Amino acid sequence: MKRRNFIKKLSLAAVPFTLGGIPIKLMAENSLTRMAGQSTNDRVLVILQLHGGNDGLNSIIPVEAYDEYYRWRANIAIPAKNSARKMILLDNTLPSDAQVGLHPDMLAMKDLYDRGRMTVVQGVSYKNNNGSHFRGRDISFMGGGFDDYFSSGWVGRYLQQEFAPKQYPDEFPNAEMEDPLAIEMGSDVSLIFHQQGNIPTSISINNPESFAQLVGELEGFTDQGIDPRGKPPVALDNSPYGKELNWILGLEDKSQDYAERLNEVYQNAPASSVTYPENYPFNAPRGSMRNRLTPQLQLIARLLDGGGAGLGVKTKVFLVKLGGFDTHAEQVESYDPTMGQHAALMYHIASAMKAFQDDLKARGLEDRVLTVTTSEFGRRVRANGSYGTDHGTGAPVMIFGKGVQPGVVGKVPNMNLENVEMQYDYRQIYANLLRDWMLVDENKINNDIFFKDFLNGPKEEGAGNYEPLPLAQQVISGVNDNFISSRFNLENCYPNPAREHTTIRFTINATQMVSLSLKDLQGRTIKSVLAEEKPEGTHEVVINVTSLPPGTYFYQLKTGFLQETKKLIVIR
Numbered sequence: 001m002k003r004r005n006f007i008k009k010l011s012l013a014a015v016p017f018t019l020g021g022i023p024i025k026l027m028a029e030n031s032l033t034r035m036a037g038q039s040t041n042d043r044v045l046v047i048l049q050l051h052g053g054n055d056g057l058n059s060i061i062p063v064e065a066y067d068e069y070y071r072w073r074a075n076i077a078i079p080a081k082n083s084a085r086k087m088i089l090l091d092n093t094l095p096s097d098a099q100v101g102l103h104p105d106m107l108a109m110k111d112l113y114d115r116g117r118m119t120v121v122q123g124v125s126y127k128n129n130n131g132s133h134f135r136g137r138d139i140s141f142m143g144g145g146f147d148d149y150f151s152s153g154w155v156g157r158y159l160q161q162e163f164a165p166k167q168y169p170d171e172f173p174n175a176e177m178e179d180p181l182a183i184e185m186g187s188d189v190s191l192i193f194h195q196q197g198n199i200p201t202s203i204s205i206n207n208p209e210s211f212a213q214l215v216g217e218l219e220g221f222t223d224q225g226i227d228p229r230g231k232p233p234v235a236l237d238n239s240p241y242g243k244e245l246n247w248i249l250g251l252e253d254k255s256q257d258y259a260e261r262l263n264e265v266y267q268n269a270p271a272s273s274v275t276y277p278e279n280y281p282f283n284a285p286r287g288s289m290r291n292r293l294t295p296q297l298q299l300i301a302r303l304l305d306g307g308g309a310g311l312g313v314k315t316k317v318f319l320v321k322l323g324g325f326d327t328h329a330e331q332v333e334s335y336d337p338t339m340g341q342h343a344a345l346m347y348h349i350a351s352a353m354k355a356f357q358d359d360l361k362a363r364g365l366e367d368r369v370l371t372v373t374t375s376e377f378g379r380r381v382r383a384n385g386s387y388g389t390d391h392g393t394g395a396p397v398m399i400f401g402k403g404v405q406p407g408v409v410g411k412v413p414n415m416n417l418e419n420v421e422m423q424y425d426y427r428q429i430y431a432n433l434l435r436d437w438m439l440v441d442e443n444k445i446n447n448d449i450f451f452k453d454f455l456n457g458p459k460e461e462g463a464g465n466y467e468p469l470p471l472a473q474q475v476i477s478g479v480n481d482n483f484i485s486s487r488f489n490l491e492n493c494y495p496n497p498a499r500e501h502t503t504i505r506f507t508i509n510a511t512q513m514v515s516l517s518l519k520d521l522q523g524r525t526i527k528s529v530l531a532e533e534k535p536e537g538t539h540e541v542v543i544n545v546t547s548l549p550p551g552t553y554f555y556q557l558k559t560g561f562l563q564e565t566k567k568l569i570v571i572r
Contacts, residue, residue, distance in 0.1 A: 046320060093487055340387075403473050
């Protein structure tokens with residue numbers, strides 16, 4: 001295949017590249033952009049865009065203000081009790097004004113939280129949020145305020161700082177940085193990746209296999225040492241026209257290099273050993289059944305793996321997308337507010353994120369990746385008459401990964417207002433993640449990325465309180481273990497050794513099924529002590545051991561997600 005035909009197939013005006021059936025956009029910059037070949041760390045940020053404006057109040061449900069919540073949205077409210085499908089209490093150890101529940105289809109997210117892999121930030125928005133899809137998305141991508149109109153995005157500006165000073169595209173890709181600095185899943189090239197003075201570009205092909213075949217058939221360019229595309233006349237070299245032509249040809253070369261590299265990494269990495277969810281298991285509109293987040297997260301895990309330590313891509317930021325959140329009507333089914341379009345979306349997020357975390361752990365990548373959600377706005381407090389919700393302002397942000405500081409930041413929203421009030425500016429979230437997770441210098445964050453101090457700046461009227469937030473760990477330590485032990489704890493039984501009876505105490509942070517059993521040294525269950533739903537709090541169980549022969553045993557506590565085992569000695 002001739003190179004010119006290859007160019008035609010790539011369609012440089014708009015080039016999506018796909019791997020494993022997932023379209024990706026590769027970021028490129030103009031010749032004025034300056035970047036280095038090596039980042040200072042191997043940490044990765046995944047941004048999960050909830051396209052359409054997620055109803056945060058049916059995702060993260062207020063417990064303390066549940067009566068008000070139900071009064072304003074009775075036709076779509078998630079039941080708190082007396083239902084087989086009811087709100088899942090997240091954590092009873094939280095202060096009362098931070099007590100929240102999860103949609104019943106977000107059970108997998110409860111697992112992530114209990115394992116110290118999730119944090120929630122309440123009331124995230126920006127000053128004068130007007131509830132516009134397009135403007136809201138632009139604002140959140142550019143990293144500005146309601147009256148800003150930047151031509152660049154906050155991730156683009158971060159990358160520009162992170163990868164200084166080598167010049168792009170002349171010195172990229174190189175031996176130190178073979179990979180795109182950012183990858184976007186989907187058919188759009190979003191403002192978030194624009195750097196100052198540049199336009200992103202990308203390449204497109206249907207799947208990795210056909211792409212590899214296409215590249216392998218290129219004739220005349222590499223094997224004959226001839227560029228069949230031709231070059232601009234020498235007379236144009238110093239003209240704006242000639243410079244633009246040479247720039248376009250250079251970008252086409254780099255698109256090929258990036259695509260070849262991604263395809264190689266993808267093919268060398270093993271498929272996931274973790275089962276990802278594919279479909280919603282209950283009733284929902286047909287278009288909502290398939291989990292469209294699954295293949296995107298699978299691809300990221302595979303690209304970061306690459307088949308071994310140091311072989312995966314060094315890409316710093318990924319953007320994944322899940323649509324369907326503009327739920328003006330039929331957000332829920334009329335016969336059951338826990339079912340329907342929004343329920344399916346909640347299931348997709350929770351189940352896919354849990355699978356993603358398990359996949360990263362299995363590949364040895366869990367310490368490197370953090371995921372943060374974003375949505376252009378939330379929905380109003382009051383439901384409408386169409387079993388839906390209209391455009392609002394504030395909404396919760398969820399952050400996932402081993403590197404989070406788990407918990408809930410902020411208070412339950414005031415349910416007597418028309419909209420969820422703003423507690424934190426969305427740029428506080430990103431600024432804190434850049435500092436604590438991506439390890440970016442505060443001065444660069446304040447002066448070059450957001451042009452304002454969202455870490456220690458003064459409170460602005462109507463714009464939240466700018467302050468450091470406990471979102472991510474600069475150094476991943478045993479803090480998660482402490483988080484878990486204060487919410488899920490199996491104590492040493494007493495007496496131990498035991499002759500006739502022993503008492504076992506345990507603590508759980510939410511109502512859930514609990515299993516308590518005795519096992520022998522071979523791990524065989526010899527006695528089922530408890531198998532029932534228990535409310536949150538501390539519980540005691542007395543076990544009669546008079547029928548057991550003297551020896552060493554183990555007692556094991558299991559909930560839906562966690563288990564702990566301790567030793568018991570029986571004597572006579």
